[in-house]
């Protein structure tokens with residue numbers, strides 16, 4: 001059953017299928033949402049399936065492929081503009097790239113297409129490093145948004161060539177996400193040498209205080225992560241357009257550890273990093289929306305009040321408060337729509 005778009009929203013459309021394909025280690029997708037299907041060949045971009053998906057958005061319908069994402073996380077490129085084209089010339093103006101699944105961790109919510117170490121721990125999926133060697137050289141000069149993830153992209157030396165190929169006068173936003181085990185000088189120098197004029201986000205993934213994070217993100221060493229972040233803070237201190245961020249993936253388990261993480265970050269980092277609250281939609285057993293009643297009660301009461309009390313006194317608490325607000329809203333909307 002196809003749902004209608006929610007006209008009560010300020011930005012009811014997701015324009016991701018009208019922007020650029022996302023690049024993954026094993027192919028290409030219509031957007032960077034984890035649930036989005038992967039295609040081997042980039043020619044999918046104007047194939048029958050994509051044209052049908054665009055036609056549905058144009059007609060005010062949420063395609064089946066988008067339902068869960070649209071009604072839980074809202075989609076990645078939201079807009080009030082009604083899209084109108086079923087064919088979009090291949091471009092990478094919005095470059096969302098996870099080029100390789102090379103990673104040194106095996107996080108519980110990750111998959112083999114994103115981390116090659118995942119299979120060794122969980123004993124299913126694929127083994128080995130997969131790389132997407134699609135040649136971007138003819139497209140990079142027009143890239144406006146560049147979001148690099150992995151695997152752990154700082155371990156992938158070919159990312160340096162992509163950064164070098166970007167036009168600093170064209171780029172409006174640059175982001176790279178890593179797990180904090182290391183941030184090689186070569187890549188950081190490369191980013192600094194680029195002298196981007198736009199906002200740059202260096203994002204480190206942490207899903208809880210030491211004990212929880214090291215369990216959920218197998219292979220993570222918390223002291224090492226803070227050491228990496230602190231050295232990057234030191235190197236970028238005089239770069240006003242570079243922002244240090246911590247990305248938290250909200251699973252139905254990790255949300256119980258937000259207060260612990262808040263306290264730990266305050267002790268370990270000299271500045272308040274901007275906090276990004278990622279919503280875990282897969283796998284089902286960890287998906288935020290599939291939380292038990294006790295956790296839901298905790299989130300909307302104790303957790304919500306904890307950050308609400310502090311949000312006006314502390315910048316970091318205000319970021320956490322916004323995250324908790326978002327997570328409560330995701331769960332609430334999901335319950336209204338699907339229960």
Ligand code: SF4
Nearest residue numbers: 014031066069075076
């Ligand atoms: S709604 Fe979600 S799945 Fe659909 S195109 Fe947008 S981001 Fe992708």
Ligand code: SF4
Nearest residue numbers: 103105107110115179
């Ligand atoms: S660090 Fe990222 S890519 Fe690596 S296993 Fe964890 S979630 Fe997956």
